Amino acid sequence: MSRVTRVLACAGLALSVGSTAVLAADDSKFALVPGGPHPYFSAWEQAGKDAARDFGLAAADYKVPQKWELSQQNQLLESLLSQGYNGFLIFPGDSVGTGSTAAELVANGAPVIAGAGCLQDPSDAAFCLGTDTGNSAYLGTKQLIGALGDSKRIVHFTGFLVDPNTQLRIDAVQRAADEAGAQVVQVIADIDAPEPAEEKINAYLAAHAGEVDGIITTAWVPAVVAANALRKIGDKRIKMVGIDHDEVVLQAIKDGFVTGTMLQNPYGQAYIGAFALDKLRSGCTVKQDAPLMANALTAKFIDSGTAFVGADGVDNYVDAMRAATKALFDTFEATYLTCQ
Amino acid sequence: MSPGLSRIVRTDWFGPFVIALAAIAIVAAFNPSFLSPLNIQVLLLAISINALIAFSQMSIIAIGQMNLSVGAIGGLVAISFAGMMEVWGFPAPVAATLALALGLVCGLLNGLVIAWTGISAFIITLASLSLYKGINLGITQAQPFYGVLDAVKAFGQTNVLGPIPWLAVPTAIVALLLWYMFNRLPVGRFILAVGGNQHAAELSGISVGFTVTVAHAISGLLAGLAGILLVARLQIGQPTIGDDWLILSFAAPVIGGAVLAGGHVSIPATLLGVVIVAIITQALVLFNIDPYLVQVVLGFLILGAVGLNRFREARLERPAGRI
Numbered sequence: 001m002s003r004v005t006r007v008l009a010c011a012g013l014a015l016s017v018g019s020t021a022v023l024a025a026d027d028s029k030f031a032l033v034p035g036g037p038h039p040y041f042s043a044w045e046q047a048g049k050d051a052a053r054d055f056g057l058a059a060a061d062y063k064v065p066q067k068w069e070l071s072q073q074n075q076l077l078e079s080l081l082s083q084g085y086n087g088f089l090i091f092p093g094d095s096v097g098t099g100s101t102a103a104e105l106v107a108n109g110a111p112v113i114a115g116a117g118c119l120q121d122p123s124d125a126a127f128c129l130g131t132d133t134g135n136s137a138y139l140g141t142k143q144l145i146g147a148l149g150d151s152k153r154i155v156h157f158t159g160f161l162v163d164p165n166t167q168l169r170i171d172a173v174q175r176a177a178d179e180a181g182a183q184v185v186q187v188i189a190d191i192d193a194p195e196p197a198e199e200k201i202n203a204y205l206a207a208h209a210g211e212v213d214g215i216i217t218t219a220w221v222p223a224v225v226a227a228n229a230l231r232k233i234g235d236k237r238i239k240m241v242g243i244d245h246d247e248v249v250l251q252a253i254k255d256g257f258v259t260g261t262m263l264q265n266p267y268g269q270a271y272i273g274a275f276a277l278d279k280l281r282s283g284c285t286v287k288q289d290a291p292l293m294a295n296a297l298t299a300k301f302i303d304s305g306t307a308f309v310g311a312d313g314v315d316n317y318v319d320a321m322r323a324a325t326k327a328l329f330d331t332f333e334a335t336y337l338t339c340q
Numbered sequence: 341m342s343p344g345l346s347r348i349v350r351t352d353w354f355g356p357f358v359i360a361l362a363a364i365a366i367v368a369a370f371n372p373s374f375l376s377p378l379n380i381q382v383l384l385l386a387i388s389i390n391a392l393i394a395f396s397q398m399s400i401i402a403i404g405q406m407n408l409s410v411g412a413i414g415g416l417v418a419i420s421f422a423g424m425m426e427v428w429g430f431p432a433p434v435a436a437t438l439a440l441a442l443g444l445v446c447g448l449l450n451g452l453v454i455a456w457t458g459i460s461a462f463i464i465t466l467a468s469l470s471l472y473k474g475i476n477l478g479i480t481q482a483q484p485f486y487g488v489l490d491a492v493k494a495f496g497q498t499n500v501l502g503p504i505p506w507l508a509v510p511t512a513i514v515a516l517l518l519w520y521m522f523n524r525l526p527v528g529r530f531i532l533a534v535g536g537n538q539h540a541a542e543l544s545g546i547s548v549g550f551t552v553t554v555a556h557a558i559s560g561l562l563a564g565l566a567g568i569l570l571v572a573r574l575q576i577g578q579p580t581i582g583d584d585w586l587i588l589s590f591a592a593p594v595i596g597g598a599v600l601a602g603g604h605v606s607i608p609a610t611l612l613g614v615v616i617v618a619i620i621t622q623a624l625v626l627f628n629i630d631p632y633l634v635q636v637v638l639g640f641l642i643l644g645a646v647g648l649n650r651f652r653e654a655r656l657e658r659p660a661g662r663i
Contacts, residue, residue, distance in 0.1 A: 037482035037579050045481065064482045066473050067583060161632060189631035194578045195570065199386050203622040206379035207371055228575065232497065233378070247486060248576075 028278050030060040030087040031080045032115070032270050035163070036068030038192070040116070040220050040244060040266055041091070047270035060274040061085075068160065070094045074101045081105055087277035089115040089129075089270060095164035095297050096120045111280040115269045117164050118297040126286055127300040127336070129273050131264040133165040134172040134295060136243070136306040137218045140262040141176035143308050144214045144241040147259045152182035155212045157201060157226055159192035159219030168296055169218040185212060188222075197225040205229050215240040223261065227252035241308075245317060253314045260310035263317060268325030269304045272332055284339040291335065302336065304328060352597045352604075355649040356612035359595075363619045371626045381503040383618055385573060388507040390588055391614045392566035395518055397589035398610050399559045402522070403552055404535040404602020405461035409450060410563045410589050412472035415582030417443040418567030419480050422577020426487025440564050446472060447560015451553030461556075476579050485577030496572030507569050514562065519607045531555050535602025591617055595645050616645050 034041040048060035065072040070093035092098035102112045106124040118128035177184045191197040217223040223242035242249045242261040252258040293301040305324030309317045368374045400407040421439035424430040522528035530551045533541040596609030620641045
């Protein structure tokens with residue numbers, strides 16, 4: 001984890017060197033708030049520190065609700081507002097339920113950007129900066145199907161049902177499977193926590209390992225647990241495509257138990273999110289003709305990038321993440337913002 | 341019905357035992373791989389840890405209270421155990437001992453505050469839940485500890501005999517010790533006496549404050565042990581460990597016939613309650629239940645298991661001539 005953080009920090013530093021002059025806002029105090037504790041967001045903390053340094057912010061602090069509960073996140077956001085935070089990058093605890101809190105924050109002069117997950121339109125979030133989760137799941141499933149033989153029976157392990165991304169992922173995996181004539185034999189959801197993931201994935205593989213040819217995982221913890229489970233039963237017949245960059249998954253790719261993983265870009269989301277919040281506070285607005293994308297939740301979506309990494313690229317996966325961040329950052333202001 | 345059989349039928353573990361057997365037979369009939377060695381191992385791994393969680397809550401139910409901080413204590417001990425190995429390089433036995441001591445202290449603090457202030461255990465453990473979870477997040481910053489020693493990982497992944505995992509060994513020892521304590525030792529009888537009738541226990545010379553404190557200390561110790569075993573099983577010190585223990589911790593003792601008002605608990609019945617919940621949880625996966633309906637089905641099945649056991653008890657409580 002620390003090695004990844006250091007490399008990402010260097011990436012952030014490199015980006016800052018090449019950036020155009022920024023309008024420093026030393027009273028900008030931003031909070032980067034995930035839906036709850038989760039390793040996916042670990043890069044947000046370092047990204048916030050880098051952004052605060054690079055853009056002259058008073059702070060860009062990573063603040064974690066104690067549990068994955070909408071009420072806890074809402075209370076934390078309101079508390080942070082009262083403590084003087086004046087801009088928020090939020091992973092919505094609920095795509096609809098977080099909307100009212102976002103409206104409250106914006107009404108108090110604090111711009112809001114949805115990060116890593118989107119708010120349902122209409123919302124007061126300036127935009128949603130995250131992985132195109134549907135596309136990532138679709139591409140990952142395509143990669144998996146490409147690695148399978150004639151038999152294409154897939155099981156899909158995914159995350160919290162309250163996560164606005166989960167249904168998008170389920171639909172995308174099904175679509176990719178339908179297009180390729182593959183069969184999604186089962187979807188096991190709500191397992192983006194270690195204990196249920198361990199229990200359900202192992203139970204499934206104990207009973208059905210012989211009946212599936214491939215595993216697609218579209219959440220962090222199931223990817224880790226499934227990679228460990230395949231290693232434990234020593235089964236390289238079952239192909240698997242995971243998600244994210246946990247050490248366990250990367251090692252399993254190197255050892256041949258996992259075909260590859262779909263990288264997301266949490267560092268870029270927080271770093272560029274903090275940059276954009278500062279710009280919004282400085283009077284910039286989102287361009288009327290900005291090339292925003294649409295997904296099932298919002299028409300204000302910006303893709304923070306995704307990439308497949310297999311055995312041939314696993315040693316240099318940070319390069320893929322760095323490239324995605326740099327590509328987006330270099331053109332972000334010109335592409336999406338209008339500043340006076 | 342012979343007297344011997346009648347005595348067995350009247351034991352508090354008989355109902356859960358029959359339900360567990362029926363559940364195994366039904367699931368195995370539809371899915372023969374349910375009884376494969378690998379699946380039995382997977383089931384035993386889940387049962388080993390969940391039983392400790394249930395025993396932790398059962399110790400508090402015995403005194404007629406509840407401990408909402410079971411998961412928070414388990415999570416704090418788990419990340420402390422993994423953290424001591426990763427950050428300070430402690431050997432596993434040292435880290436485990438210190439982490440267990442932390443669980444004991446957390447439980448002890450709960451008990452002392454409850455005993456001294458007389459405030460409801462519900463309130464105190466609700467507050468300590470937040471406190472212990474907050475310390476957990478403060479230490480980890482919500483990031484896992486990955487530096488779990490290979491010996492610990494091996495302990496969590498290997499079997500002692502056939503499909504029986506090593507993790508089942510500490511749980512079996514704890515079950516035996518708890519049975520002995522509640523049935524043979526004064527402190528166990530004191531706990532049940534306080535749970536049955538606190539006023540009568542006090543008049544009998546039992547120190548209620550001391551007994552409550554001991555019960556909470558035992559609860560903290562068992563929650564901590566569950567956290568340590570979970571680190572061995574998951575091979576990672578996840579800060580979210582314990583977050584979803586609460587429902588299970590109550591479900592298993594209640595299915596096992598524990599009286600929430602206190603005074604009566606059963607170790608074998610609670611263990612069977614854990615077995616029933618584990619089978620139900622696994623059956624939902626094996627039968628490909630729609631992910632959006634899993635919680636609904638789980639809730640109905642647990643209610644059904646509790647209802648069946650209560651129905652059996654009610655029948656047994658009727659006059660003998662009507663049985």
